[in-house]
Amino acid sequence: MRILSFILLVALMSGCALNQTTVFEQLGGHSKVNEIVENFVIEIERDPVILAYFEGANIDRFVTKLSEQICQRTGGPCEYTGDTMEQVHAGMNITEADFNRTVDLLINAMNRADVPHTLQNQVLNALAPTxxxxxxx
Ligand code: HEM
Structure with missing residues (x-):
């Protein structure tokens, strides 16, 4: 009986360990995050409303910092080294409609990177506090 309880305990613990896989790992790591961010930039470039916000922006820096941030917020081994979201976006007067529009572009970017919908929702949840x-x- 004791040995059965022990086996059950080990099985439960390994189950827990599996559940602890990060969203970053489920995505497939850095290469998938980079693919999403590159697709996202293409989506922004195609959308005149959102592109207007990026006039004069440093796109290379945006790509690096956003990749870092998605990596960190999804539980990956990264430290975000950019400015705070308040510092970056304050004064842009981003409307709720344009925020939602940007989220739609991110969803398009994830669709084009073949990210499954359940995982997409987890990425969006990780970014929601922003x-x-x-x-x-
Ligand atoms: C989904 C939520 C968003 C996240 C996680 C996010 C994240 C970021 C990050 C990490 C940066 C780079 C910060 C740095 O350079 O230190 C950035 C820059 C920028 N973001 Fe966002 N952002 C989001 C939504 C938006 C929205 C809705 C807009 C406008 C409609 C926007 C417009 C910009 C612009 C224009 C820059 C470039 C600023 C510059 O280089 O001068 N972002 N964002």
Whole structure:
């Protein structure tokens, strides 16, 4: 009986360990995050409304910092080294509609990178707290 309990305990613990796989790992790591961010930039370039916000922006820096941030927020081994979301987006007067429009572009970017929908939702959840850090500032 004791040995059965022990086996059950080990099985439960390994199950827990599996559940602890990060969203970053489920995505497939750095290469998938980079693919999403590159697709996202293409989506922004195709959208005149959102592209207007990026006039004069340093796109190379945006790509590097956004990749770092997605990596960190999804549990990957990265440290975000950019400016705070408030610092970056304050004064842009981003509307709620344009925030949602940008999220749609990110979803398009993930679709084009073949990210499964359940995983897409987890990425969006990880980024959701940024919303209140950039609207109505
Ligand atoms: C999904 C939520 C968003 C996240 C996680 C996010 C994240 C970031 C990051 C990490 C940077 C680079 C920061 C740095 O350079 O230190 C950035 C820059 C920027 N973001 Fe966002 N952003 C989001 C939504 C938006 C929205 C909705 C807009 C406008 C409609 C926007 C416009 C910009 C612009 C224009 C820059 C470049 C600023 C510059 O280089 O001068 N972002 N964002």
């Amino acid at each position: 919303r209140k850090e950039m609207l109505y500032l």
